[in-house]
Each structure stands twice: as C-alpha cells, then as structure tokens.
Amino acid sequence: MKVAYWPGCVSRGFTPELHGSMAQVAPLLGIELVELDRANCCGAGVIAEHSQELADTLNARTFALAQQEIGKGADLMMNICSTCQGAQTECQERLDANAEYRAHVNGTLSGEGLSYEQGIVNKNFLWVLVEEIGLDELRSRVKRPLTNLKVGPFYGCYIVRPTDRLGIDADNPRDSYLERVIEALGGTVIDYAGSHKCCGFPIITMNKAASLTQAGRHLSDAMDAEADCLVTPCPLCHLNLDLQQPLAARHTGRALDMPVLHLPQLVGLALGLDPNELGLQRHVVKPTSVIDWSQSVIAGVGAGSGNGW
Amino acid sequence: MAEFKLRIRRFDPESGQAPYWDEHTVDLEPHRSVLEGILQAKNDTDGSIGIRCSCRGAICGSCGVRINGQPGLACHKHLGDALASSENGVIDVEPMGNMPVIKDLIVDMDAVHWKKVQRVTPWLINKEPIPEREYIVSRESMIDVTQTAACIQCGACVSDCLSMEVDPLFVGPAALAKAYRFIGDPRDAAHQRRLKDLAEDEHGIYTCTHCFKCIDACPKGVAPMNQIMRLRRIAGNDHAIEDRNNGYRHEHAFVKNVERNGLLHEADLLPDSYGGKFHPRAVPELVGSLPAITRALLRRKVTLSKALLHQHKAPPGVKQIYETVEGRDERVELNLYITGRDEDNE
Numbered sequence: 001m002k003v004a005y006w007p008g009c010v011s012r013g014f015t016p017e018l019h020g021s022m023a024q025v026a027p028l029l030g031i032e033l034v035e036l037d038r039a040n041c042c043g044a045g046v047i048a049e050h051s052q053e054l055a056d057t058l059n060a061r062t063f064a065l066a067q068q069e070i071g072k073g074a075d076l077m078m079n080i081c082s083t084c085q086g087a088q089t090e091c092q093e094r095l096d097a098n099a100e101y102r103a104h105v106n107g108t109l110s111g112e113g114l115s116y117e118q119g120i121v122n123k124n125f126l127w128v129l130v131e132e133i134g135l136d137e138l139r140s141r142v143k144r145p146l147t148n149l150k151v152g153p154f155y156g157c158y159i160v161r162p163t164d165r166l167g168i169d170a171d172n173p174r175d176s177y178l179e180r181v182i183e184a185l186g187g188t189v190i191d192y193a194g195s196h197k198c199c200g201f202p203i204i205t206m207n208k209a210a211s212l213t214q215a216g217r218h219l220s221d222a223m224d225a226e227a228d229c230l231v232t233p234c235p236l237c238h239l240n241l242d243l244q245q246p247l248a249a250r251h252t253g254r255a256l257d258m259p260v261l262h263l264p265q266l267v268g269l270a271l272g273l274d275p276n277e278l279g280l281q282r283h284v285v286k287p288t289s290v291i292d293w294s295q296s297v298i299a300g301v302g303a304g305s306g307n308g309w
Numbered sequence: 310m311a312e313f314k315l316r317i318r319r320f321d322p323e324s325g326q327a328p329y330w331d332e333h334t335v336d337l338e339p340h341r342s343v344l345e346g347i348l349q350a351k352n353d354t355d356g357s358i359g360i361r362c363s364c365r366g367a368i369c370g371s372c373g374v375r376i377n378g379q380p381g382l383a384c385h386k387h388l389g390d391a392l393a394s395s396e397n398g399v400i401d402v403e404p405m406g407n408m409p410v411i412k413d414l415i416v417d418m419d420a421v422h423w424k425k426v427q428r429v430t431p432w433l434i435n436k437e438p439i440p441e442r443e444y445i446v447s448r449e450s451m452i453d454v455t456q457t458a459a460c461i462q463c464g465a466c467v468s469d470c471l472s473m474e475v476d477p478l479f480v481g482p483a484a485l486a487k488a489y490r491f492i493g494d495p496r497d498a499a500h501q502r503r504l505k506d507l508a509e510d511e512h513g514i515y516t517c518t519h520c521f522k523c524i525d526a527c528p529k530g531v532a533p534m535n536q537i538m539r540l541r542r543i544a545g546n547d548h549a550i551e552d553r554n555n556g557y558r559h560e561h562a563f564v565k566n567v568e569r570n571g572l573l574h575e576a577d578l579l580p581d582s583y584g585g586k587f588h589p590r591a592v593p594e595l596v597g598s599l600p601a602i603t604r605a606l607l608r609r610k611v612t613l614s615k616a617l618l619h620q621h622k623a624p625p626g627v628k629q630i631y632e633t634v635e636g637r638d639e640r641v642e643l644n645l646y647i648t649g650r651d652e653d654n655e
Binding site for chain 2: 009010012013014015016017038040041043044045046047048049050051052053054056057058061086093094097098099101104108109111112114157158161162163170197198200202203205206207209210211213214217243244246247281282283284
C-alpha cells in the first residue's frame with residue numbers, strides 16, 4: 001500500500017529515531033511512504049488554544065497536500081504521532097461538519113491553489129497496522145517473535161480521547177490496538193495503571209511538578225508490574241517518559257530505569273531488524289533489557305548482527 | 310427480564326475495614342439503568358449499600374459513579390450497555406475518583422468539588438450602573454454560555470481529571486467550566502480580574518494537561534477542557550495577561566515558532582516559553598534541563614547543528630495563512646455543540 005506520509009515535527013527533531021525506524025520498517029510491511037515534505041505542524045493543540053481558525057487552516061493545508069497524493073494513487077494519509085492524530089482529527093471534525101466553515105477555510109488556502117475536500121482518511125501507523133495491514137498479516141511477517149518480552153502499552157491521550165471523535169467503538173476498539181499488536185508480535189502485554197493516562201508533557205513548562213509526577217508515576221507503575229519496556233505511538237510522550245526520565249526519577253525519589261520504545265521500533269525488532277538500525281542507542285534511557293532480550297534470541301533466529309552492546 | 314451481575318465497591322471508613330467488592334444479581338430489562346439495578350440490590354438483598362440519588366433522569370447530578378472504570382451517572386447508563394462494556398460479564402460500580410469516599414458509592418463532594426466551584430466566584434458580578442430593568446445582551450453571547458450552563462455539577466469530570474490526580478490543588482474541569490460561564494457572559498464586570506486570578510494561580514488554567522478525560526466523562530456535553538482552552542485564549546489574546554506560569558509565553562512561543570519554521574523547532578521552544586534564552590527566568594530552567602540536553606547530545610539523539618540551526622523555513626503558504634487569519638479583526642470560532650453538524654441540520 002501507498003500512503004501520504006506525515007511524520008510530524010518531533011520525529012524529525014528531538015526523536016529522529018522514530019522517523020528513521022519508520023523508514024526501516026515500512027518496506028518490510030509493504031508500505032510505500034510518500035512524504036508530505038511541504039506540510040506543516042499540526043499545532044499540537046497549542047495553536048488551537050491560540051486560534052481555532054489558525055489550527056484548522058494549517059491542518060486543512062496538510063490535508064489538501066495529502067489529498068493531492070491520494071489523487072495520484074496513495075490509499076490514505078498516515079501519521080506516526082498520537083498528538084498529530086488527535087490535533088488533526090479535531091480540526092477535521094470541524095471542517096467536515098460544516099460546509100460553510102470549510103469554504104471559509106478553503107478561501108484562505110486558495111492563495112496557494114489548495115483546497116480541502118471533506119472526508120480525508122488519516123490514520124496513525126497503529127491503526128494502519130490493525131485496520132489496513134491486519135494482525136494476521138503482521139503476525140506472518142514476524143521473524144523474531146518478542147517471546148518473553150514484557151511490554152507495557154502507553155497510548156498518549158490524543159489517540160484515545162475523545163472516543164467518539166477518534167472513532168473508537170465496539171467495531172474499532174482502537175484503544176486496545178497496542179495490546180493486540182504486542183500480542184501479534186509475540187510479546188507479553190503488561191497491564192498497568194498508566195497505559196491510557198497522560199504523560200504530562202503538555203504542562204512541562206507550566207507546572208513542572210505535576211508533569212514530572214505524571215511521568216514518574218506511570219513509569220513506576222510499569223516497573224511495579226515488571227515491564228521490560230514501554231511502547232508508545234507518540235513522540236511527545238516519548239520526550240516526557242524517556243528524555244525527562246532522569247528528572248522524573250529525581251522528582252519521584254525513585255530510581256527509574258524503564259526503556260520506552262517508539263511503535264515502529266518494537267515492530268522492527270519483531271521483523272528482525274537490529275536494535276542499532278532502529279536507533280535504540282539514541283534513547284536517553286538505555287534500553288538494556290530490550291537489547292539483552294534481542295541478544296538472547298539472536299542465536300535462535302540468526303537475525304541481527306551482534307552489535308556490541 | 311434479564312439477569313445482570315453487579316459488582317459494587319463497598320467501603321465504610323468508620324468501620325476500620327479495607328474496601329471490598331460485593332456481588333449482586335439483579336433482574337431487570339436491559340434498558341433499565343444501572344442505578345435501578347443498584348436500588349434493586351439495595352431494596353431486595355442489602356439495605357446497607359450507600360448510593361446518593363434523586364431524580365433518576367440525568368437532571369439532578371446526584372448519582373455520579375464509575376461504571377466499568379468510566380465516570381458517569383448511574384441513572385444515565387443502561388444495564389445492557391454497561392454489560393457490553395464490562396469484562397467477564399460483570400458490571401463494576403465504584404465511587405468516583407479524586408474525592409474522599411464517605412460510604413460505598415457516596416463521595417465527599419463538599420471536600421473537593423464544591424470547594425473548587427466556590428474558588429472561581431461562581432456568581433455574576435454586575436456591571437455598574439445596574440439598569441433599571443433587565444440587561445440587554447445579544448442572543449449569540451447567551452447561546453455561547455449555554456454549553457457551560459448545561460453543567461449539572463455531578464462531578465464526573467472531577468472524578469477522572471488526570472491533572473488533579475497528581476495536583477490535588479488544581480482548580481479542575483468543573484470549576485473552570487463554571488468560570489467560563491461568567492467570563493463568557495457580557496453582563497459580568499470582572500472578566501479581567503477573574504482571568505488574571507486563574508492564569509496566575511499555579512494550579513489554575515495552565516495546569517490542565519489537555520488529556521480530554523473530562524470531555525469523555527461529561528454526561529451533558531459541557532466539554533470542560535474546551536472551556537479551559539477558551540479561558541487561555543481570552544486571557545492571553547484579549548487581556549494580554551502574561552502569567553507567572555509561562556502559559557501565555559509558551560502559547561505565544563509555539564505559535565511564532567511554527568510561523569517562522571513551518572514545523573516546530575523544539576530547541577527554540579523551551580527557552581522561548583520562559584521568555585527567551587537570556588531571560589532571567591529561562592536561565593535556571595535551562596540549567597536544570599542541562600543533564601537531559603547533555604544526555605540527548607551524547608546519544609546523538611540531537612545534534613548541535615540541528616539544535617542551533619534552522620534547517621526548515623516556513624513555506625510561503627504557511628506565512629500567508631498566518632497573515633490572513635491573524636489579521637482578522639475578530640476570531641472565527643466554530644462550536645459544534647452550538648451549531649450542530651450539516652447532516653443533523655438538514
């Protein structure tokens with residue numbers, strides 16, 4: 001399948017390993033990525049807080065660029081960031097609901113010769129895995145099952161709430177897809193209190209204590225539940241859970257040592273890619289438990305290159 | 310009739326015993342409410358079950374509980390739907406969160422919810438001089454506040470607020486929605502004072518972490534988080550309140566960052582959120598972040614050139630959107646709660 005690919009800002013800024021690992025994993029899943037390199041930041045809810053119309057127009061521009069690719073044969077638009085998914089879906093909800101408002105926004109876009117047509121399909125990689133590729137197909141492509149790797153899911157608020165806006169219902173239980181993907185990859189799902197809660201990132205500059213308490217508590221809960229690592233489809237959650245983990249540990253008064261993987265990294269490991277190719281060495285929290293696990297199974301499947309970790 | 314299993318969380322703080330689960334089977338039609346199920350159990354098998362309720366029609370807001378982990382009104386959930394969202398065919402009913410339990414499903418609303426509502430001065434402060442007869446206001450401005458006026462004070466949003474979970478002093482979703490009820494009201498004389506108060510409070514509007522929990526929790530569509538975002542928008546844009554929590558500066562820095570770069574350039578966002586790299590407020594924050602930054606550099610997560618150089622410039626289309634939208638005299642906002650959707654209006 002071919003997707004109009006929106007990597008977002010953070011995956012090309014402070015979490016380059018996310019963008020990199022997606023590029024590694026896509027061909028192994030038969031996904032052709034057509035990158036939307038002229039598109040813009042989704043606003044992460046902050047631009048909408050400043051001006052709803054500004055956020056809606058910026059995202060309508062991204063959608064219009066994606067629709068040009070869809071017109072040329074891409075199946076849908078794909079993102080790799082929970083926050084992009086939520087912020088973009090919020091704007092799409094308004095744009096799709098009201099023709100007059102859509103025309104007003106398109107009026108602004110017309111200067112660039114762009115126009116957004118109602119009803120774009122924009123899915124996070126997580127949704128693409130389950131709904132487009134399918135768990136059976138994913139399972140069949142696994143080269144190195146994540147046997148005995150205990151993985152805690154961490155969704156990020158924007159991809160699980162509000163449920164009706166994000167199309168979460170009995171037919172599309174998108175708030176349980178991470179668990180399903182972990183299982184399909186052969187891993188063990190760790191159930192812990194924080195999986196659907198907030199990482200705290202949005203208020204790190206405004207109420208640092210509350211933000212770090214959130215990150216520290218979820219990481220602690222995952223440790224108490226004996227997770228080897230967490231996996232998240234959100235690079236902003238990754239910033240608070242990985243980059244800020246040393247600060248969260250100091251704030252919480254507890255040694256935390258919880259590797260946090262981006263979703264394409266976890267998929268890549270199961271598809272047989274080497275941890276270094278997936279950029280795991282770039283994390284602030286060294287993913288020792290994951291590396292140890294990958295080395296213990298390397299002999300069994302002949303994958304990986306013995307990377308000297 | 311059908312049988313439903315209810316598992317009720319029981320707790321009596323005066324007993325000295327730990328909380329426990331208590332299972333009851335009730336016999337009711339699937340379209341009857343969870344509240345009716347609880348009341349049947351109370352009536353037929355165990356009169357000591359504590360539950361607060363009154364209207365049984367989602368008007369009074371008394372019977373807020375958690376059903377299968379989700380907050381809401383017990384009278385507003387059909388037994389059949391609750392069964393569908395349950396694990397193992399048993400409907401779990403617990404007291405709401407973030408508030409102390411008085412007994413079983415009854416929580417202390419005074420200790421948390423009502424105290425926070427009092428915190429926001431929940432009454433109209435009249436503009437002077439008070440007209441001889443009624444105030445004349447535009448229809449639109451009153452329709453705008455109907456969304457927050459729809460709140461029935463059930464506490465469901467307070468129950469699951471993720472910021473309050475870690476910061477019990479957070480003013481919280483219900484009280485801040487109530488604050489918008491008056492800040493959005495043209496008859497109120499204290500908009501500036503109210504906003505300054507809530508923006509400067511270290512546990513005020515800028516402690517909301519944007520988790521959408523309250524939007525999902527509310528049985529009345531009040532969308533408290535959306536009201537908090539409007540309070541921020543009005544505080545920063547219309548009243549130029551530069552709060553001590555860096556809320557306005559963060560928003561402003563973010564918006565300007567994307568205008569310059571098209572994408573978000575995070576290396577600038579952090580210092581700019583504190584007022585700029587060399588601002589006295591920024592220096593301790595940046596020094597405090599040094600261990601994280603150093604580690605990121607060492608792991609080649611971030612390279613110096615990437616952090617310092619702007620590799621991406623905003624495309625002309627983005628600049629033009631900013632010029633057009635930011636140049637408007639009045640903000641254009643679409644509230645679907647008020648307008649509905651095209652397909653519903655046909």
